[in-house]
Amino acid sequence: MADVAVHTPPADGHGDHSQGHTTSTGLSNNKLAMWMFLGSECLLFGGLISTYMLYRGRHEGSPTPSQLYNIPLTSVSSFVLLMSSLTMVLAVSAAQRRDDRNTMTWLTVTALLGATFVGAQVFEFTEFVREGLGFTTNLFGSSFFTLTGFHGVHVTVGIIMLMALVGMVSRSRIPGDKAEVVEMIGLYWHFVDIVWIIIFTLVYLIPS
Amino acid sequence: MSIQHATEVADTHDAHEGHAHDDGAHGHGLTDMGYVKVALVLALLTALEVALTYVDVGSLFMPLLLLLMVVKFVTVVSFFMHLRFDNKIFSWLFYTGLFLAVGVYLAALCTFQFFAGN
Amino acid sequence: MAISERNPVPALAGSASAYVTPSTSFGVFKRPVQSTGWRSWVFTVDHKKLGIMYGVVAMIFFIIGGVEALLIRLQLAAPNNRVLSAGAYNQMFTMHATTMVFLFVMPMAAAFANYLVPLQIGARDVAFPRLNAFGFWCFLFGGIFLNTSWFLGGAADSGWFAYAPNTALAFSPSHGVDFWALGLQITGIASLTGAINLIVTVLNMRAPGMSLMKMPIFTWMVLVVQFLLLFAIPVITVALFLLTFQRSFGAAFFSVEKGADPLLWQHLFWIFGHPEVYILVLPSFGIVSEVLPVFSKKPLFGYKFVVFSGAAIGFLGWGVWAHHMFASGLGPVSVAVFSVATMAIALPTGVKIVNWTMTLWGGKLRFTTAMLFAVGLIVEFTIGGLSGVTHAVAPSDTQQTDTYYIVAHFHYVLFGGAVFGLFAGFYYWWPKIFAKMLNERLGKWNFWLMVVGMNLTFGPMHILGLQGQPRRMQVWTAFRAGDGFFNLAFWNRVASVGSFVLAIGVLMFLINVVYTHRTAGVAPADPWDARSLEWMTSNPPAEHNFDAIPTVHELDEFFHRKYEENEATGEIHQVSTYEEIMADEATRADKHIHLPSPSYWPIILALGLPLIAYGLIFARLLAVFGGVIILLAMFGWSMEPSVADESDYDPPVDGGPTKELATLG
Numbered sequence: 001m002a003d004v005a006v007h008t009p010p011a012d013g014h015g016d017h018s019q020g021h022t023t024s025t026g027l028s029n030n031k032l033a034m035w036m037f038l039g040s041e042c043l044l045f046g047g048l049i050s051t052y053m054l055y056r057g058r059h060e061g062s063p064t065p066s067q068l069y070n071i072p073l074t075s076v077s078s079f080v081l082l083m084s085s086l087t088m089v090l091a092v093s094a095a096q097r098r099d100d101r102n103t104m105t106w107l108t109v110t111a112l113l114g115a116t117f118v119g120a121q122v123f124e125f126t127e128f129v130r131e132g133l134g135f136t137t138n139l140f141g142s143s144f145f146t147l148t149g150f151h152g153v154h155v156t157v158g159i160i161m162l163m164a165l166v167g168m169v170s171r172s173r174i175p176g177d178k179a180e181v182v183e184m185i186g187l188y189w190h191f192v193d194i195v196w197i198i199i200f201t202l203v204y205l206i207p208s
Numbered sequence: 209m210s211i212q213h214a215t216e217v218a219d220t221h222d223a224h225e226g227h228a229h230d231d232g233a234h235g236h237g238l239t240d241m242g243y244v245k246v247a248l249v250l251a252l253l254t255a256l257e258v259a260l261t262y263v264d265v266g267s268l269f270m271p272l273l274l275l276l277m278v279v280k281f282v283t284v285v286s287f288f289m290h291l292r293f294d295n296k297i298f299s300w301l302f303y304t305g306l307f308l309a310v311g312v313y314l315a316a317l318c319t320f321q322f323f324a325g326n
Numbered sequence: 327m328a329i330s331e332r333n334p335v336p337a338l339a340g341s342a343s344a345y346v347t348p349s350t351s352f353g354v355f356k357r358p359v360q361s362t363g364w365r366s367w368v369f370t371v372d373h374k375k376l377g378i379m380y381g382v383v384a385m386i387f388f389i390i391g392g393v394e395a396l397l398i399r400l401q402l403a404a405p406n407n408r409v410l411s412a413g414a415y416n417q418m419f420t421m422h423a424t425t426m427v428f429l430f431v432m433p434m435a436a437a438f439a440n441y442l443v444p445l446q447i448g449a450r451d452v453a454f455p456r457l458n459a460f461g462f463w464c465f466l467f468g469g470i471f472l473n474t475s476w477f478l479g480g481a482a483d484s485g486w487f488a489y490a491p492n493t494a495l496a497f498s499p500s501h502g503v504d505f506w507a508l509g510l511q512i513t514g515i516a517s518l519t520g521a522i523n524l525i526v527t528v529l530n531m532r533a534p535g536m537s538l539m540k541m542p543i544f545t546w547m548v549l550v551v552q553f554l555l556l557f558a559i560p561v562i563t564v565a566l567f568l569l570t571f572q573r574s575f576g577a578a579f580f581s582v583e584k585g586a587d588p589l590l591w592q593h594l595f596w597i598f599g600h601p602e603v604y605i606l607v608l609p610s611f612g613i614v615s616e617v618l619p620v621f622s623k624k625p626l627f628g629y630k631f632v633v634f635s636g637a638a639i640g641f642l643g644w645g646v647w648a649h650h651m652f653a654s655g656l657g658p659v660s661v662a663v664f665s666v667a668t669m670a671i672a673l674p675t676g677v678k679i680v681n682w683t684m685t686l687w688g689g690k691l692r693f694t695t696a697m698l699f700a701v702g703l704i705v706e707f708t709i710g711g712l713s714g715v716t717h718a719v720a721p722s723d724t725q726q727t728d729t730y731y732i733v734a735h736f737h738y739v740l741f742g743g744a745v746f747g748l749f750a751g752f753y754y755w756w757p758k759i760f761a762k763m764l765n766e767r768l769g770k771w772n773f774w775l776m777v778v779g780m781n782l783t784f785g786p787m788h789i790l791g792l793q794g795q796p797r798r799m800q801v802w803t804a805f806r807a808g809d810g811f812f813n814l815a816f817w818n819r820v821a822s823v824g825s826f827v828l829a830i831g832v833l834m835f836l837i838n839v840v841y842t843h844r845t846a847g848v849a850p851a852d853p854w855d856a857r858s859l860e861w862m863t864s865n866p867p868a869e870h871n872f873d874a875i876p877t878v879h880e881l882d883e884f885f886h887r888k889y890e891e892n893e894a895t896g897e898i899h900q901v902s903t904y905e906e907i908m909a910d911e912a913t914r915a916d917k918h919i920h921l922p923s924p925s926y927w928p929i930i931l932a933l934g935l936p937l938i939a940y941g942l943i944f945a946r947l948l949a950v951f952g953g954v955i956i957l958l959a960m961f962g963w964s965m966e967p968s969v970a971d972e973s974d975y976d977p978p979v980d981g982g983p984t985k986e987l988a989t990l991g
Contacts (some may be wrong), residue, residue, distance in 0.1 A: 004343065023530035027295055029453045032526045035298045039305025040518065040556050045566030046309030047594060050317055051579065058585045075258045082254060086247035089288045093240055135577060139585055142577035146568070173965055190289045194281050201277040205261050206270065297529070308557050312644060316593040319648060319660040 025051065027176075027207045034184045038191045045195050049202060050148055052143040056203075059140035062133040066207045077120035078200045081155075084113035085193045088186045092194050095182035103182060110189065111162040114155050121152050144203070151199060161185050237290050246287045253280050354857040358924045369924040371455035372869060376462045377441030378759065380711035383466055384434040388832075390473065394418050396829055397781070403822035405815065415800040416483035417502065421473075421488030424506065427606065428513050429469045429742050435609035436465070436520055438751050439548045441759060443524060445860035447532025448878065450871050454519075455922040456963065461516040461523070463932030471936040475505035477541045482506035485798065487595050487650075488569070490580030490588040495573055501943050504573055507566045514559045514566075515935065521555035524548060533859070535878035541632070542858040542882075543626060546633050547612025550640040551605050551738035551977030557644075558601040558658040564595035574942060589654060596647035598898035606740060607707075608636060610747020611678060614700040616748050618682055620854050622689025624881060628681045635681075642671045642743040645724025652720045653727040661720045668718035672711065679708055694854070695769030699750035702777055706742025710735055713788065716827035728798075730793025737784040749776070749835070757849035761865045765846070768838040775831030786817035793817075852904040857885035862907060873915035883959075925966060931959035 023029065056065060091146035125145070135145045165185055168174045174181050238246065257276050260269060291299045300308040358369035367375060388529045398418050401409040410418055440478045444451055452458050475481040482502035484492035493503045501517040528549045532541070541549075569591070571577040578584035580591050619626045626632060643893065648656055648664040656664075682704050691697070717723045726732055749772075795802070795813050806813040851865040863871055880886040890901045934956035943950025 024532040024536075025215050025295070025297060025530055027530065028296060029526050029530055031298065032301070032529060033454065033522045035301045036522045036556055039302045040522075040560050042302075042305040042309040042560075043312075043557050044560035044564055046313045047561055050313040050774060051568065051590065053317060053322060054587060054590060055579075060585065069259060075254070079251065079254055082250055083247060085250075085284060085288050086243060086254065089237075090240055090242050090578070093237070094241065127904070131269075135575065141242055142579060146571060146577070150567075164964070168965065174611055176967075187289055193288075197277060197280045197284065200258065201273055205257060205273055288598055304553075308644060312561075312597050312647075314644075318596065319593070319656050320587065320589065 015104070028180060028187075030180060030184055031187075034187050038187065041191065041195075045147075045150070045198075048050065048143075048147045049198065051146045054201060055139035055143040057140070058131075058138060060138050062137045062141060063131055065144075068128055068131060068133060069204050070127070071204060073120060073124065074200065074204050076118050077124075078112050078196060080120070081117045081193055081196050084117070085190050086112045088200045089114060092183050092186045095179040098179070100169055104169055107162050107166045107169070107182070111159050111166070112161070114159045114162070114189075118152055118155050118159070121148065147199065151192065151195055154195070158185070158189050158192055161188070220261060237293050238287060243287070246283060250280055253283075347989075353965070366924070369459075369926055370927060371451070371459045371922050371924055371928070373440050373444050373452050373455065374759075374867060374869075376458055377437050377439075378990060379462055380433050380437035380440055383469065384430050384437060387425050387469055388434070390470060391422050391430055392829060394425065396825055398422060399822040399825040401800065402802065402818050404819075405802055405807065405970045406811065407801060412800045413480070413483065416485075416565055416798075418480040419478075419798055420482045420485055420488075420502075420506070424472065424482070424510070425469075426740075427486065428510060429472070431468075431606045431740070432513075432517065433465050434748050435548075435551070435606070435744075436461075436517075437634060438544075438613065438748070438755070439524055439838035440520075442755065442860055443527060443545050443548055444531070445863060445867060445871055446545045446858055447531060448538055448859050448872060448876050449527065449531040449668070450875075450919070451919060452523050453531055453605045456925050456928050457519050457523050459925070459928035460932055461520040464516035464519070464935060467932055467936045468509050468516065471512060471939055472509030475502050475509075478505070487599060488591070489595075490586075491582060493569060493573070493591075494581060495789075503942050504570065505939075507569045508942060509562065510716060511566050511570075512939060513562055517555045518559045520729055520778050521552040522560070524552045525556065528552075533875050533878050536883075537742050537769075537983075539630065540878055540881045540883070541861075543615040543632055544609075544612035544858075547608045547636050549616070550636045551608045554601040554605050554608075554640050554643065558598045558605065561594055562598035565598065567590060568594075570942070589656075590650070592651050592654060593647070596650045597644075599650065600647040601640075603739075603918065604639055606744045607747075608639065610703065610744045610751075611636065613747045613751040613754070614682065614703050615678075616858065617696050617700040617754050618619070618685045619882075620754070620856050621694060621700075622686050622702045623692075623855075625857075625885075626681065626687040627684035627687075629881060631677055631991070632681050635677040638674040642667065642674065646671055649718060649720075649723070652723045665718055665720045669715065672715055672718070675711055678724055679704060679711075689780045690848065695755065695764070695766055695773055695855075696750045696753035698770070698773045699746050699753065702773065703743055703746040703750065706738055706746060706777075706780065710738025710740075710742055712878060714739065728793060729794045729795055730797060731786040731792035733797055734784050734787035734791055737780070737787070741780050741784065746776075749773075752835070755860075757853050757865070758860060758863075759866060759991070760843070761849050762842050762846045763849045763853060764842050765838050768834055770843060772822040772834035772838060775827055775834055777831075779824050779826075779828025779831050783821050783828055784824075785825070786821045790814060790821070821879045843891055851908075855860045855888075857882040859883055861904075862887075862911070864908070870919045870921055872911070874911050875916070876911065925963075927959050927963040931956060931963060934959060 025032075042197045047141065059065065087106045087110040091103050091110060094102035094106055121149075125148075128141075133144075135141055162185065163172075167180075169178065239241075253276055257273060260272060260276075265272060285302070291302065331718075358365050367379065370376065396409060398415070399405050401415055401418075440452070459924065464518070473481075478501060480500040480502045482498070482505060483500070484498050484503055484506075488503065488506065491497055528541070528545060538546075551637060568577070568579040572579050572581065580586050582588055582590055615626055615632055646664055646668045648660055649668040652661055652665075682700075686701075693701075713731070717732070717735065753764050753769055756762065772859060789812055791797075793814060795814055802814055802818060804815060807813050807818075825928055849865065852861050859876060859878070860867075876883065884907075887903050887907050888900060888904070889898050891898055934952040934954075937952030937955065938949045939952075941947065941952055
């Protein structure tokens, strides 16, 4: 590709075009991608929720859902996850003010709240197994653990990202726009929260 | 009601810092205090949901629960995820996925009903 | 290469190098910045190189899938044949379909999309170059993983739509279905990341002036396809996860004996599977819509209608999945609803056929090989479309379900539609991509052998199907073949002979490629008198695509720069040549061209996935190892700036422009 003469200066301001921040829509590539990913995730969780809705009544050989579910415990952990969305949005807000200290604080609090939620979920799972509902016991068990497990894995991945983010912010090792990175992970985190809002109602509060 | 409340929060904020728009994607959204208020509303709605399972409201139970679920969902998406303040394309992308999911899976579950009914 | 990649001065680098020096963030290694040799391919993030790699690998899988098809036809060529055992036959048709759908047509469309979309919209690369590379490696490793099942206990044998209970351990005890489920999961990641990447690219990286309705039609069809992928892939992901959980961890999602509903799989599969049909065929529609106007010397008839009908097909494609399940006992209401919806989808497809025909009407037609394939698509796809309408009518579909009539139908739309379109694309864009013209004489042989071959192969299948030959039948006997004109023996033989004619046709293409690259000289830069932006580049395109990002004023920008219409007479006359346009563009070439640097991380990250998959099947420890690789690679990826540090270059080169594109990705 030796034939390319690229040394002449641009005649009209097009030289700017290839730089990351000028896009046709004026929107950030990363945010567009994240929203698309979340739109796509709707169909993932939709499939898992539908599987559960289809199979929730098929609980032969185990206690029924209403016998198993511990509504007070799940309400508290749902509340914890909901509040982690608040701390997350405060982290985003701090990051947009370029306030690194508060960003890290709120990110850490968010990760801790998320960990509390996952802890409660692990406790719930062991309780269920003790009471006679395993992954392979029946269709209700398989679909319940798959749905809530997938959600739990999403929360766990979110926690890992949050902790990594705290580390990277503290050492200033984020390439690119820091506030945008925090915002993107925030979007993911809120999405995990809204999925739980649906699961909490459809799975726990509405009896089969 | 909760939405209205939160809208007021947003409006006062917009009036307050209306010129912050030239900052591109940033600078939108509520103040930190506004977020706390939204979270309080969400907490209240959750409490209401849980309370519903202990009080007998008859045939209103399911619709009320689903309504509360949708309100909470939309509140988080609109305020915490900034869809209300952000470019329409984001909303369009996300809600396309959401409505597609609701549409196809509801239809699929319905065919199971017809199947079982036969 | 005259252009060396250099770390830009901070003022131009944007935020990329504010805190981090690439070498330190990477660890001990230097970035793989070589511009020649194998490293320049393995670690590349260039959309053109990745496009070519997609194409080469997809072509290899096309040959593998083709050999599988020939073995199937060989088995059915004579009564009581013993070419393949029943078990091997089951594996053969399952892997033939899986290979052709997931490892040939989809990635070949991805090859065209990768290579052409940035060029068509006047961009220098895709939005997320590293993600692009990651997608390719996922596809390659997923495809290899799938095919290693042949040597590790047998391939999947449950049919490409893998209905329960065929996939249950009791009926498919080998690891084949596990390989199938996990392999498709990996290639699904490739499709999903590719979809996100291309949508962002099309939305965000268009040249100034290129509004959505001035985009080339191929880019439009690619955009629709990526949306279909974006929303369809997660559905098959769910289905495949449930299947893996059932087979590997004892869940009961599809076990009827444990009270499961086998229709759950069918719904999940076809909610994905029907959009998938359009994912396969729409890119070819886009290619044909580019080829026909060029060789008719007319603009595409009703550009807007083609765009909107493409989008309509994409949208309606979500509401018709249950027509694959008419025979499963859905109940009369569901069948009626889905039957009507399916008939409705024939409308936008018909619109396209009309538009193509009207594009040809009154044009100065040049029957090059690319044009022949495009016209071939119109004819063969229409035949397939008509038999498709007969499936929309539920009562007749109930007759046809799981017979060779279905096999005939989808080979007409997929071979006569999708594959013909891809071949039209090969002949049309070969001079752009490789600067060599494929031989037209061999091309004509290629086309006519393929047309004759495909009609000989798939035409008789209509008869076989209506006579009751079931799909996936391993052996037929002379006793049951019947007699008279419609006897199964004769038409099975015709189909088998046809399949070898078809294979020779494809072989002609391969011979053509070898012959062309041995003998042909450098192709002219604008051999077809083309219309869209990808032809407004050097031949082949430079690494940075455009010296200056063109400003777009019209649909078919390149054509409008070459020709003008006389207002009074309506005559078209040439005002400018390719050379003049290029010289004009060169006068305002960008001084600082920013391209992303190559990276180790995409291939390393992708390598972790098959390790996890093998681990799930054979040894869980391997899966943990794969997981660790993925985690480390993700950290490396997220801390790596898109542009390599100056000290990574060995030896440092002085002068030259700077290259960088995205800050993340």
